[in-house]
């Protein structure tokens with residue numbers, strides 16, 4: 085931000101502050117945009133974004149992370165913003181034409197899909213003044229937004245809940261199809277800020293300048309307040325000034341008659357004796373003790389130093405100070421006997437009223453009104469308490485979890501009716517209440533004290549449970565209940581949904597296996613219910629990849645999150661399930677089977693990869709970083725016994741392979757490239773990353789850095805099942821490649837897979853051709869037999885059957901065995917058939933026989949090696 089902020093005040097160092105530090109965001113406000121985007125998803129599809137009031141750049145970082153590569157991102161602020169990759173920034177005032185021109189120059193004739201505004205004026209003096217300038221700043225940002233937004237675009241702005249709020253919302257509604265106000269969980273409860281997301285910009289051809297003119301937009305309320313004042317409701321207004329400062333407006337009507345100064349001092353007696361003390365507090369700057377009577381009051385014990393100081397400057401006082409003054413007044417009046425008098429007077433009035441036979445109906449009416457008001461106040465109080473409890477429950481849950489963002493909670497703002505929560509705990513809470521499981525919550529209900537009596541800090545701690553132990557016990561109880569509910573839900577699902585059962589058992593298997601390898605792509609048509617784009621799409625695609633794997637399990641690792649249920653590709657038979665499972669515990673360095681390495685060979689045979697061994701290594705790097713944790717865990721040299729039954733000889737891993745993970749190896753690049761060539765870049769994601777490296781769209785460092793994220797060391801210890809299940813679905817890293825790139829590569833791979841190997845195709849064709857020839861020949865022969873006159877019909881039939889059988893058979897003559905005969909002793913050198921040898925034979929000497937055997941052995945061994 086422009087001005088330096090105190091980092092130790094009221095919960096400034098909250099979890100979002102820490103998270104921001106941890107994740108390298110420049111400001112905790114980054115999470116506000118992340119959460120807004122999570123709800124409205126406007127960044128993923130945006131190609132151009134303008135961030136107004138962007139310093140220090142938290143929102144810009146988020147935009148650059150979530151928007152597609154090569155999008156245009158422009159940030160403006162009064163203060164310079166430290167450079168951010170892929171982002172252009174200016175230092176300029178957004179209310180000036182110079183700023184407009186700068187943005188225009190940068191964007192040329194591009195239009196923005198998203199305009200963001202998180203501006204806060206750097207005034208920091210009077211809150212009322214701040215709120216007003218904030219509203220003006222919002223209107224200025226809207227002015228810029230309508231200049232640059234594309235039709236259908238999104239404008240996100242921060243507004244304060246002030247008197248101008250409704251006017252601003254009205255203006256937004258004139259220009260946008262959908263306008264929603266929301267308060268993301270990361271926005272502090274104590275802050276009056278609220279975010280308005282205006283979608284579907286209508287892009288009217290002509291916009292009445294009055295819509296964007298503060299004088300007009302904020303006029304109506306200003307005058308209504310003034311009008312209210314005219315109607316003699318000054319007392320109410322001034323009361324509002326004290327306890328609801330946002331209601332106060334600027335003096336647009338000039339000074340009161342005969343009162344030309346802004347500073348007002350009144351004798352303290354005015355305050356003490358006035359029937360409307362609050363209006364006095366709201367209208368003056370100082371209360372003086374000048375008369376003798378007032379000096380006496382000054383000397384009293386109840387007139388403490390604080391009271392004296394408060395009377396000295398009323399404009400700097402807060403709610404608590406005003407309350408103290410009112411208490412002091414009440415005490416003083418009691419001491420002076422002023423209140424008794426009033427009581428007496430009231431009694432007299434009452435008596436008079438009775439004497440005057442007040443209208444009974446009117447009394448009933450008044451009583452009813454009073455009761456109604458009381459009921460309304462009670463409901464309000466209850467709602468507030470419920471909200472407080474909900475917030476606290478959420479906070480406690482978050483304290484138990486490592487990923488507060490995933491809970492994506494949206495606090496329900498009572499003033500913004502009709503907005504759905506991201507994750508409504510209300511239901512769960514009610515359920516728990518019914519079972520009596522959250523007595524804790526009830527306790528807290530009672531414990532929640534009146535907000536008015538406490539500062540925001542007290543709010544946090546005052547109603548929080550007494551001791552750590554007690555709190556822990558209650559949290560445990562709540563968790564146990566949640567687990568119970570979740571188990572019940574799963575039981576219900578198991579009964580109702582057979583698919584769920586299968587899914588669950590697969591999940592369990594997968595969890596047991598823990599390590600998940602990279603596999604072959606499968607048919608894209610296979611159903612995936614999470615095809616939502618972004619990571620979901622990638623994850624679904626990845627799942628498909630993994631599903632289709634026949635046996636290769638060492639290339640790409642997942643981040644260790646629970647894998648989704650797998651499916652066998654329809655097109656390929658693949659090994660049986662047990663075989664597949666068995667492979668999962670194999671040595672990671674075991675040489676890959678045919679399919680993976682073939683795919684890799686085809687892939688690397690492209691011109692693109694000529695002489696780019698260096699780059700290749702990075703593709704692996706990426707994979708390494710993702711899989712390293714699992715690899716360490718599972719990479720033991722376990723050899724399944726079943727392997728012995730395989731056709732393949734188990735070959736001990738090369739020493740080179742041992743070096744794969746040794747970063748200190750000087751041949752590292754070469755070795756890794758070899759490994760990739762050998763095992764293949766099997767998933768489309770890995771290929772897309774490799775392609776990005778080759779095309780210099782990304783760098784090695786960037787990929788390595790991307791590999792270290794909050795997903796990489798995600799401990800699951802002690803987390804409840806429902807949370808892990810939820811996490812398995814949504815807590816996944818976003819690989820920095822586009823959906824389109826993966827789709828294109830997958831299509832390419834499918835095309836390659838669909839093609840048979842040329843040699844096989846030719847051999848098949850030859851075989852077919854020869855069979856046809858044989859058949860034709862047989863038919864001709866059969867015709868000849870049929871035409872023969874000197875054969876009986878029976879003989880003909882027998883002959884034709886014989887001929888046809890021969891024609892339809894494979895036509896391969898059994899190879900006649902040739903016996904190898906070694907002439908020894910006296911027989912050596914003798915010509916002619918040796919004694920006792922029948923059929924074909926060949927004479928050899930003993931040396932030749934050995935050589936032939938050795939040759940056969942070598943051929944066989946080579947064959948096996950090739951197959952593995």
Ligand SMILES: C[S@@+](CC[C@H](N)C(=O)[O-])C[C@H]1O[C@@H](n2cnc3c(N)ncnc32)[C@H](O)[C@@H]1O
Nearest residue numbers: 085086137139140141142143162177178202204
């Ligand atoms: C809350 S900060 C913005 C934080 C930013 N969204 C982030 O995530 O880093 C508000 C910013 O508004 C800027 N600002 C206030 N008035 C401005 C104006 N007239 N023109 C440009 N920037 C302004 C301030 O300099 C301040 O840096």
